Amino acid sequence: MADKVNRFREKCRLVHDLAEVQQLLDWDQQVVMPRKGAEQRGLQQAALAGVVHSKLTDPEMGELIADLKAAGGQDEDLKADLREAERAWSRAVKIPPELVAERAKACAMAQVAWEEAKEADDFARFRPHLERVLELTRETAAAIGTPNPYDALLEDYEPGMSEEALKAVFSQLREGLIPLLDRIQGAANKPAQEVLKRHFPAQAQERFGLQVVADMGFDGAAGRLDRSAHPFTSGTLADVRITTRYDEHFLNMALFGMIHEAGHALYEQGLDPKRFRDPSGQACSLGIHESQSRLWENLIGRSRPFWACYYPKLQSAFPGVLDDVDVETFYRSVNVCEPSLIRVEADEVTYNLHIILRFELESALLHRQLEAADLPEAWRAKMKAFLGIEPPTDREGVLQDIHWSAGLIGYFPTYALGNLFGAQFMETMRRDVPDLDRRLEAGELRVVKRWLNEYIHVHGRRYLAPELCEKVTGRPLSVQPALSYLQTKYGEIYGF
Amino acid sequence: MADKVNRFREKCRLVHDLAEVQQLLDWDQQVVMPRKGAEQRGLQQAALAGVVHSKLTDPEMGELIADLKAAGGQDEDLKADLREAERAWSRAVKIPPELVAERAKACAMAQVAWEEAKEADDFARFRPHLERVLELTRETAAAIGTPNPYDALLEDYEPGMSEEALKAVFSQLREGLIPLLDRIQGAANKPAQEVLKRHFPAQAQERFGLQVVADMGFDGAAGRLDRSAHPFTSGTLADVRITTRYDEHFLNMALFGMIHEAGHALYEQGLDPKRFRDPSGQACSLGIHESQSRLWENLIGRSRPFWACYYPKLQSAFPGVLDDVDVETFYRSVNVCEPSLIRVEADEVTYNLHIILRFELESALLHRQLEAADLPEAWRAKMKAFLGIEPPTDREGVLQDIHWSAGLIGYFPTYALGNLFGAQFMETMRRDVPDLDRRLEAGELRVVKRWLNEYIHVHGRRYLAPELCEKVTGRPLSVQPALSYLQTKYGEIYGF
Numbered sequence: 001m002a003d004k005v006n007r008f009r010e011k012c013r014l015v016h017d018l019a020e021v022q023q024l025l026d027w028d029q030q031v032v033m034p035r036k037g038a039e040q041r042g043l044q045q046a047a048l049a050g051v052v053h054s055k056l057t058d059p060e061m062g063e064l065i066a067d068l069k070a071a072g073g074q075d076e077d078l079k080a081d082l083r084e085a086e087r088a089w090s091r092a093v094k095i096p097p098e099l100v101a102e103r104a105k106a107c108a109m110a111q112v113a114w115e116e117a118k119e120a121d122d123f124a125r126f127r128p129h130l131e132r133v134l135e136l137t138r139e140t141a142a143a144i145g146t147p148n149p150y151d152a153l154l155e156d157y158e159p160g161m162s163e164e165a166l167k168a169v170f171s172q173l174r175e176g177l178i179p180l181l182d183r184i185q186g187a188a189n190k191p192a193q194e195v196l197k198r199h200f201p202a203q204a205q206e207r208f209g210l211q212v213v214a215d216m217g218f219d220g221a222a223g224r225l226d227r228s229a230h231p232f233t234s235g236t237l238a239d240v241r242i243t244t245r246y247d248e249h250f251l252n253m254a255l256f257g258m259i260h261e262a263g264h265a266l267y268e269q270g271l272d273p274k275r276f277r278d279p280s281g282q283a284c285s286l287g288i289h290e291s292q293s294r295l296w297e298n299l300i301g302r303s304r305p306f307w308a309c310y311y312p313k314l315q316s317a318f319p320g321v322l323d324d325v326d327v328e329t330f331y332r333s334v335n336v337c338e339p340s341l342i343r344v345e346a347d348e349v350t351y352n353l354h355i356i357l358r359f360e361l362e363s364a365l366l367h368r369q370l371e372a373a374d375l376p377e378a379w380r381a382k383m384k385a386f387l388g389i390e391p392p393t394d395r396e397g398v399l400q401d402i403h404w405s406a407g408l409i410g411y412f413p414t415y416a417l418g419n420l421f422g423a424q425f426m427e428t429m430r431r432d433v434p435d436l437d438r439r440l441e442a443g444e445l446r447v448v449k450r451w452l453n454e455y456i457h458v459h460g461r462r463y464l465a466p467e468l469c470e471k472v473t474g475r476p477l478s479v480q481p482a483l484s485y486l487q488t489k490y491g492e493i494y495g496f
Numbered sequence: 497m498a499d500k501v502n503r504f505r506e507k508c509r510l511v512h513d514l515a516e517v518q519q520l521l522d523w524d525q526q527v528v529m530p531r532k533g534a535e536q537r538g539l540q541q542a543a544l545a546g547v548v549h550s551k552l553t554d555p556e557m558g559e560l561i562a563d564l565k566a567a568g569g570q571d572e573d574l575k576a577d578l579r580e581a582e583r584a585w586s587r588a589v590k591i592p593p594e595l596v597a598e599r600a601k602a603c604a605m606a607q608v609a610w611e612e613a614k615e616a617d618d619f620a621r622f623r624p625h626l627e628r629v630l631e632l633t634r635e636t637a638a639a640i641g642t643p644n645p646y647d648a649l650l651e652d653y654e655p656g657m658s659e660e661a662l663k664a665v666f667s668q669l670r671e672g673l674i675p676l677l678d679r680i681q682g683a684a685n686k687p688a689q690e691v692l693k694r695h696f697p698a699q700a701q702e703r704f705g706l707q708v709v710a711d712m713g714f715d716g717a718a719g720r721l722d723r724s725a726h727p728f729t730s731g732t733l734a735d736v737r738i739t740t741r742y743d744e745h746f747l748n749m750a751l752f753g754m755i756h757e758a759g760h761a762l763y764e765q766g767l768d769p770k771r772f773r774d775p776s777g778q779a780c781s782l783g784i785h786e787s788q789s790r791l792w793e794n795l796i797g798r799s800r801p802f803w804a805c806y807y808p809k810l811q812s813a814f815p816g817v818l819d820d821v822d823v824e825t826f827y828r829s830v831n832v833c834e835p836s837l838i839r840v841e842a843d844e845v846t847y848n849l850h851i852i853l854r855f856e857l858e859s860a861l862l863h864r865q866l867e868a869a870d871l872p873e874a875w876r877a878k879m880k881a882f883l884g885i886e887p888p889t890d891r892e893g894v895l896q897d898i899h900w901s902a903g904l905i906g907y908f909p910t911y912a913l914g915n916l917f918g919a920q921f922m923e924t925m926r927r928d929v930p931d932l933d934r935r936l937e938a939g940e941l942r943v944v945k946r947w948l949n950e951y952i953h954v955h956g957r958r959y960l961a962p963e964l965c966e967k968v969t970g971r972p973l974s975v976q977p978a979l980s981y982l983q984t985k986y987g988e989i990y991g992f
Contacts (some may be wrong), residue, residue, distance in 0.1 A: 017543035020536065021517060028520065032528070036718040037735030040516065043773075047513035051547050222532040239533030277539075 001071055005078065008064040012085055013277040015055050020236065022048050027234040027241055031226045053100070056092035065089060080280035080462045087159060088279065092313055095143045103136040107407040114405035121395040126405070129288030130373045133407050134365055141366075153338065153410030157286040160464030163363060166323065166413050169420065169479055172358045176483040178352055178386065180490065184337045185388075187494035191332035195325045200318055202246035202254075208317040209244065209258035212310065216296065217449035218242075218262045219269055223310050231257045233264035233293075236283075237276045240268045252334065254298050263296030264289055266449055281460040286411070288465050290418020290427060292452065298348050298419075299485070300448060301425045305440035309332050335493055339387035341396040348419075349486055353386040355416035358401070361407050421469060423482035425456065428473045497567055500572065504560040509773040510660070511551050516732065518544050523730040523737055527722045543954065549596070552588035561585060576958045578778035581810030583655060584775065591639045599632040603903040610901035617891040619872050622901070627868045629903050630861055637862075646862055649906030650693060653782040654913065656960030659741035659859060662909050665916065666852045672979040673849055674882065676986065680833045681884075683990035687828035691821045696814055698742035701750045704813040705740065708751075708806065709758035712792065713945035714738075715765055727753045729760035729789075732779075733772045736764045748830065752793050760785055762945055766953030777956040782907070784961050786914020787921060788948065794844050794915075795922045796944060801936035803827045806902055823938050831989055835883035837892040844915075845982055849882040851912035854897070917965060921952065924969045 022045065029041050055061075065086050068074070074082070117126035141149030143221035150163040187390035210225060223235070228243035235241050247253045267283055275281030283289050300306055311327040322330065337347045343354040362380060364370035370378055379398040380390045391397030403411055429451050430436055439447050455472045462468075469477045499957055513604045516725045518541065525537050551557075561582050564570070570578070606625035613622035632706030637645035646659040706721060719731070725740035731737050738757035743749045763779055779785050796802055807823040818826065833843045839850040857874060860866035866874055875894040877887045887893030899907055925947050937941050 012545070013539075014543050017536075017539045018547075021521065021540050021544065024524065024540075025517065025520070028524065032720065034717055034719050034735050034737075036715070037731075040513075040735055043509075043513045044517050044520075047510050048517065050510070051514075150959070221530055224528065224532050235533075237536065239530055239536055241530075483778065 001068070003066055004068055005074075005271045007133070008061075008068060008085070009278065011055065011061055011064070012081065012279050015052060015279040016279075016282070018048060018052050018055070019383060022052070023234050026437070030228045030232070031231070031241075031243060043193075053092065053097065054376050056088060056477070061085070061089055062093065069392050071459065077275065077278070077280060077462065081278050084279035084461055087155070091144060095140055096143065099136065099143065103133070103140060103407060106132045106136050107405065110405040110407075111402065114399065114402065118395050118399040121393045121399070123394045123399060126399065127372050127375075130375075130404060131405065133404065134372065134409075137365065137407055137409050150363055150410060153366075154413070155410075157411050157414050158465060159285060160466050161285075161287070161413075161417070165466075166359065166417075167479065170359060170413070170416065172479045173352055173416065173420070173482070174356050174386070176479060177349060177486070180487055181337070181339065181349055181353070181387070183197065183496050184490055185339070187496055189495050191336040191493065192329060193333060193336060195322065195330060195333050196251045197249050198251075198321050200248055200251050200321065202248055204317050205246050205248075205254045206244075206253070208314060209255055211313070212255075212301075212445075213242075213258055213262035213265075215255055215287050215443060216259070216262050216266060216445045220263055222269055223265055225258070225341060231261055233261045233268070236268045237271055238269075240265045256301055256334075259301040260293040260297040263293035266290040266296075267457050269458050270449075270453045272458050275460055278460075284459070284461045284463070284468055285465040286414035286454075287417030288419055288456065288468065290415055290420075291421035293455070294418045295422035295426055295452075296448070299422060300440065300445070302335055302348070303437075303440065304331055305437040307334075308441045332493055337490060337494075341383075341389065341391045342400055349490060350387060352416045352419055352482075355412050357382045358403075358412040359416075361403065366409060376415040417465075417477075420477060420479060420482050421465070424473050425452075426480065426485070427481040428455075457459055497564070500560055500564055501570075504557075504564060504581070505577070505774065507551065507554065507557055507560070508544065508775050511548060511584075512773040512775075512778070514544060514548050514551070518548070519730050526726070526728070527737075527739060549588065549593065552584060557581070557585055558589065559935040566594045573771065573774070573776060573958065577774050580775035580957055582716060583651070586638060587652070590641065591636055595632065595635055595639065599629070599903060600776045602628045603901065604630050606901040606903075607898065610895065610898065610932040614895040617889045617895070619890045619895060621896065623868050623871075624901060626871075629901065630868065630905075633903055633905055634862065641896050646859055646906060649862075650909070651906075653907050653910050653960060655781060657783070657909075657913070659783075661962075662855065662913075664908070666855060666912065667974065668975045669848055669912070669916070669978070670852050670882070672975060673845060673982070676915060676979075676983055677835065677845055677849070677883070679992050680986055681835070683992055685991050687989065688825060689829060689832060691818065691829050692747045693745050694747075694817050696744055696747050696817065698744055698750075700813050701742050701744075701747070702740075704810060705751055705754040707809070708941075709738075709754055709761075712755070712762060714758045714759050716763055718765055719761055721754070721864060721977050724950045726759055729757045729764070732764045733767055733769060734765075736761045752797055752830075755797040756789040756793040756950045759789035762792075762948065763788040763953050766945075766949045767956050768954050769897050771956055774956075776958050780952075780955070780959070780964055782910035783913030783917055784952065784964065786911055786950070787917035788914075790914045791918035791922055791948075792944070793943070796936065796941070798830050798844070799933075799936065800827055801933040802864075803830075804937045805939040828989055831985070833986055833990075835885050837879075837885065838896055841875060845986060848912045848915055848978075851908050853878045854881055854899075854908040855912075858900065858908065862905060898909060912972075915963075916973060916975060916978050917961070919981045920965060920969050920974060921948075922981070923977040924951075 019313060025041060025045055033041060065082055069082055069086070106129070110126070110133050113129040114126050117123060129425060137153065138149060141152040142153035146152040146155070148163055154161055154163065198464070213225070214220065222238040223240040223242065223326070226241065226243045227245055229245065231242070231244050233240065242258065242265050244254045244257045244261065267289060271283065272281055303375070307327055311330055315322045337349045338490050339350050340346055343351065346354050357379070359369065360382065361375065364378070365372065365375065376394050376398045383397065384390050429448070433439070433447060436447065456468070459468060463471055466477060521537060521541055521544070527535070529537060561578055565578055602625070606622070606629050609625040610622050613619060613930070633649065634645060637648040640648035640651075642648040642651070644659055650657055650659065650707045709721070710716065718734045719736040719738065722737065723741055725741065727738070727740050729736065729738050738754065738761050740750045740753045740757065764784060767779065768777055801822055803826060807826055811818045830965075831843070833845045835846055836842055839847065842850050853875070856878065857866065857871065860874070861868065861871065872890050872894050879893070880886050900974070925944070929935070929943060929947060932943065952964070955964060959967055964971060
């Protein structure tokens, strides 16, 4: 059996190493690749995808998993590895390669069509492509064979979660957020926005942001920071790269973007070095990943204790620019809440509603309860219901996100799950570290990193997200921590 | 048969695409990878090497090659593809995988030992590692099975060339160079070196260098320039990356380094886009590759017509620095000839002697005509004989180059071949473009690029290097063009 265990682990690790390469090629494409290199990069990625697919569907892998599971008696880690490897193997063998190829092709075409449709504000141009992607996505879900097709898709991003569970959680969340948003909108005392729109030279933004992420514990010898059109985090353990972009007339974009990506990066740098190449040694789920980035960005980076420490440093980083702004004014300015059309620019409160809207719509599309043709109208109606505003164009509405064109259905919910998991983890961290605020005021951001390292990062995927949440916080995922955090914080800022 | 041709081409192209990925990982490691990422990078490269090896030794590939060759009647391109694929396949199947692994391990250890030995100026520390590498290299050559083991090694870098042919060429070259060097050393009129050692800010060096390589025809949308410890060129066709390094007190390093690497890059960018993924569509050999870089660096970049155009631009690029230096003084300064200890810093004349020395020594080592223990002494003796100087330390002698520790035996000759091929191509180019010097004086560097594109680049590896040389220049490789170029140029500079 020891031989089979070794053989199993070796095969899994090989797939992991190749997946690291795939990710690196993507980083390269987004950050440094010369413009004309795209076609060759596509061929390289296709070659690697073929290799990885053949390793994932290798019959010997299926036999090893079956034999080892039948033998039983393994330790917790190996059991978790078998569970994760089995899910990956069974998905890979169930989806016919022709369907994978056809869906990839349809998505590539849909992304081009989406870009053109967005540019021209013409949903009709995108519609047939969306329909085709949905059709092939339904076929994919059917091949996987879960009773609810949405669950088959969700499993890829958030294993252990179900559409039913999401519906329950999101409806509670929505019911808590809409009245909160009403109270915020009714308040007279609005935070100033002008202070964030002064001139902040990119180089000084970079220097300040690098200082913050270093203080968080981001290891610069095991990672790097670059610029890219869309910020993201790439890599794992000892080579984790984050990107950002700078707007010299809007401080938030790079600053909170860097803290957000560094939150993802700390997770990857914090995995168990002995297990990070094993199936259950990698990060738990997209929702847990997002909990790390959002916790750092919002629960730490937009908190009063954080700015008590960092505001004087920020003022020195931009000499003269913020001399007339006190820390309280600044704190309130980075915590403004205001319904807006674009998800990626939304604040902590409304962001969740943007996600719930997308979840409800993609679910209805997948289950054929909504026709693609009726999507723009449904989008506007939900925006009105949730946020009280309607996009004047589809470009600022249904066409704003790339996800559906890329076949990413079941992905949006993980963003809101990140907020929920993050708030619930934070509640527990506050219990474990009673003087947390005092320590944040002293700039000891590493306290947060160490707690996350110990309770979240090092476990990797040993437990699925719902189980991890219970292990760490002592109870199942709940909307209460997020709602009470938001109610307290925004009640105090807006004075109700 | 058409089916088999397709299948054959598909398999070859897949190997090519994966080889591009291997090269990109190496570029990344040398240019942007965080320090701690080395171990993971090693695992990624090992995973890819395993995949590529299994594709290269795939029995179906052997059958396809045999069937297609037996069927015959193919066009020239397919014949060349079969020839190249057969060489790669047969090398891959002949060398036992255990030997490949053992040699790779021995080389990895030898490189570490070489670095330490060089640092400590202690050849004895390197000697056992060199012996081990030589032993495994002899075994590798024996597995390949050419009558002369050196030819088996050479074949990997310079297919179509033999040790016997190299001996003949290099002895003529040496016999021509040594008296030339004597006359140069006897001349009274030495070029000034001080002008090159003034202060040249790195940013201005980069800007000027980028202008020159753009004028040469380097396509910046299909490539990029970065800094690295050791300059190199990576990639092919639409993604070709060059690197350089800057010494603010020595103009030559970055300037001629960039022109050199851009010469390599133009070759890769100039391959046939329809054939670059096929076995005979890639660059011909290391010697032909080096002919491109050396032709640009020396025959163009160190020529009087080039500086007639670029010297005023250089003066403007470094305001005030070269005001007191006229173009003739500058031209002579970049063409100084002086025996020196270090190959990579050698001039056009002595560089070849450094290579011939290494060729003769590595040949003697491989054939057991020289013991590793006697190598330092043999090195000093040959330095004395060829260049009239002796290294005071092994660090400046036998320990200066990484190649032997990396198992690169049979590789050095390609550097000198590059000089010979380059001079011979240039002679033909001058015949085809009679007003070449006038056009260079006008800054029309693209004339050179277009000629090289048409006569060298587009052929890829359709012909092996000796055949390509004959096709392009109308006669076999000869030392005469290089010798007469050097005699004329240096006779004029040194006044004899």
